[in-house]
Amino acid sequence: xxxxxxxxxxxxxxxxxxxxxxxxxxxxxxxxxxxxxxxxxxxxxxxxxxxxxxxxxxxxxxxxxxxxxxxxxxxxxxxxxxxxxxxxxxxxxxxxxxxxxxxxxxxxxxxxxxxxxxxxxxxxxxxxxxxxxxxxxxxxxxxxxxxxxxxxxxxxxxxxxxxxxxxxxxxxxxxxxxxxxxxxxxxxxxxxxxxxxxxxxxxxxxxxxxxxxxxxxxxx
Amino acid sequence: xxxxxxxxxxxxxxxxxxxxxxxxxxxxxxxxxxxxxxxxxxxxxxxxxxxxxxxxxxxxxxxxxxxxxxxxxxxxxxxxxxxxxxxxxxxxxxxxxxxxxxxxxxxxxxxxxxxxxxxxxxxxxxxxxxxxxxxxxxxxxxxxxxxxxxxxxxxxxxxxxxxxxxxxxxxxxxxxxxxxxxxxxxxxxxxxxxxxxxxxxxxxxxxxxxxxxxxxxxxx
Numbered sequence: 001x002x003x004x005x006x007x008x009x010x011x012x013x014x015x016x017x018x019x020x021x022x023x024x025x026x027x028x029x030x031x032x033x034x035x036x037x038x039x040x041x042x043x044x045x046x047x048x049x050x051x052x053x054x055x056x057x058x059x060x061x062x063x064x065x066x067x068x069x070x071x072x073x074x075x076x077x078x079x080x081x082x083x084x085x086x087x088x089x090x091x092x093x094x095x096x097x098x099x100x101x102x103x104x105x106x107x108x109x110x111x112x113x114x115x116x117x118x119x120x121x122x123x124x125x126x127x128x129x130x131x132x133x134x135x136x137x138x139x140x141x142x143x144x145x146x147x148x149x150x151x152x153x154x155x156x157x158x159x160x161x162x163x164x165x166x167x168x169x170x171x172x173x174x175x176x177x178x179x180x181x182x183x184x185x186x187x188x189x190x191x192x193x194x195x196x197x198x199x200x201x202x203x204x205x206x207x208x209x210x211x212x213x214x215x216x217x218x219x220x
Numbered sequence: 221x222x223x224x225x226x227x228x229x230x231x232x233x234x235x236x237x238x239x240x241x242x243x244x245x246x247x248x249x250x251x252x253x254x255x256x257x258x259x260x261x262x263x264x265x266x267x268x269x270x271x272x273x274x275x276x277x278x279x280x281x282x283x284x285x286x287x288x289x290x291x292x293x294x295x296x297x298x299x300x301x302x303x304x305x306x307x308x309x310x311x312x313x314x315x316x317x318x319x320x321x322x323x324x325x326x327x328x329x330x331x332x333x334x335x336x337x338x339x340x341x342x343x344x345x346x347x348x349x350x351x352x353x354x355x356x357x358x359x360x361x362x363x364x365x366x367x368x369x370x371x372x373x374x375x376x377x378x379x380x381x382x383x384x385x386x387x388x389x390x391x392x393x394x395x396x397x398x399x400x401x402x403x404x405x406x407x408x409x410x411x412x413x414x415x416x417x418x419x420x421x422x423x424x425x426x427x428x429x430x431x432x433x434x435x436x437x438x439x440x
Contacts, residue, residue, distance in 0.1 A: 056369070064368065087435035094427055126429035134428065137421030144414050148284065149276075152397070153411045156390035160422045163383035168426035170376035172434055177372065191373045192424065194364050195380075199423070200416050201357035202380050206388035207314055207412070208354065209346035214392055215307035 008038070008046040018055040025055070031069050033058050033076060057186050061096075065189040071096045075185060082181040089181055090172075093188040098133040102140050109146055114139035124161050171195065228258070228266040238275040245275070251289050253278050253296060277406050281316075285409040291316045295405060302401040309401055310392075313408040321356040329366055334359035344381050391415065 015022045028034040034054055037045030057079070061072040078092040103110040117138045121128050128135065145153050175187040235242045248254040254274055257265030277299070281292040298312040323330045337358045341348050348355065365373050395407040 060368070085435055087431050090431045090435070091428065094424060098424070121425060126425065127432045128425050128428045132425065132428060134421050134424040138418055138425065141414050141418035141421065144417075145410070148280070148410055148414075150407065150410050150414075153391075153394055153407060153415070155394040156387060156415070157418075159386050159390035160419055161426075163387050164419070164422040164426035165430070166379050167376060167383050167423055168430040170379035171373075172427060172430045174373055174375040176434065187370065187373060188427075190365070190368055190370050192427070194361050194368075194370075195373070195376070196420050196423070197364075198358055198361035198377075199380055199384070199419070201354050201361065202384045203387055203416070203419070204314060204318070204354040204412065205341060205346065205348050205352065205358065206381075206384035207392060207408075208311065208348045208352060210385070210388040210392045211307050211310045212347045214396065215305055215310070 008048060010044070011037075011047065014047040014051055014055075018052050018059075020055050020059065028055070028058055031073070033069065033072060053182065057182055060186045060189045064193050065097050066193070067096055067189075075189075079182050079185050085176055085179070085181065085184060089185065090175070090188050093185045094192065095133060097189065097192055098137065100133075103136075103143055105136075107143070110139055110143045113142035113146065117142060120157065120161065124165075126165075167199065228268060230264070231257075231267065234267040234271055234275075238272050238279075240275050240279065248275070248278055251293070253289065253292060273402065277402050280406045280409045284413050285317050286413070287316055287409075295409075299402050299405050305396055305399070305401065305404060309405065310395070310408050313405045314412065315353060317409065317412055318353040318357065321353070321360050323360050323363055325356075327363070330359055330363045333362035333366065337362060340377065340381065344385070346385075387419065 009017070011022055011025060014020075015025055018025075020028075025034065029036060034051060037047040037051065039045050054076075057076070058072060061067045061075055062069070067075070075093050075096050078089055082089045105111070105114075114135060117135055118130070121135065142154065142157075145151060171191055175184050175191060178184050178187055229237070231242055231245060234240075235245055238245075240248075245254065249256060254271060257267040257271065259265050274296075277296070278292060281287045281295055282289070287295070295313050295316050298309050302309045325331070325334075334355060337355055338350070341355065362374065362377075365371060391411055395404050395411060398404050398407055
């Protein structure tokens, strides 16, 4: 996948090849995120192509995905035992990115929103874990709109489900096309986080377009 | 729109009706976000229904939308001169929510991404301002994927445009249905921010579903 291959380089060259500082590399070695190199003497070791690739994945998990070192270690452990594309592997990477729900789960407004979202997901025919943290996140948003007295803004919810299925189909295809488990996990993390920013911005562009057309500022 | 109407209440009751503390109300009065009440004596004034409504809009702009006081003042000024639904009014509210682009605009990777995104928008037939900050945001994301060597994750871009148009059509309809300019602006701000969180979470749910089906963990 990488355009250049390296063999048996010292930590200084691993640093310049990967764009990761030497202290950061040493930290990842100590924390067990990066496997040790081949010892070549006292306090010296050689590193190979697999270290460059692993550093790239660690950077995706921690710098792009915002994962803690402990969460990154769990995802890397799943990568290391997976040889073929696997649904659970993508799930491990995806769930690691989930924020904790902001709401008290015993709040009746939130509980009602959670049940409603789960019913919408079933109506859509989606296969989703009952305890998925993503269901909690949707419920957070629905409950927030209710609290603010903006329930009418829930009208687009069915459009969200339809649009999300189209988006996810194209995205999962792009990730699976990579074939190699470590690159797929990298794709899940980077694609989820940066894709989110891209989709949010394209949605705002679409608001500009649709409101210009609907409110008659421009010909349709 | 509000279920109860009030007339001529003191600041303490305005506070309890609106759920906004008295010091915060006084701050908004000093900053000119909230118009003064009717004076009833030295250091006393009465407030009416329009103050409750205005406080609700200010809360949407500042607490939900994260706008600065200066940005909120600009949006409120646009609300105050608008009598009928107006495309520019929705644009003022929407642009006020835009973050500054993270990238140096002279960076060639970013410039190329910006041009490419503008071409995609034209190909889509969208009516969008050439200088729209939302184009900058999309270019930020595209350039970030290139920097990370994840260009293949741009394959879903056309799906993003199609999905965003469906979403935005349903959302703009819901906002226009409100009729009153102040309520429409409130809908733009709350709908953009909380809608974003809801859509992000539904997209992650769709990833769960699609990857379970594609990778064969469940029957389609």
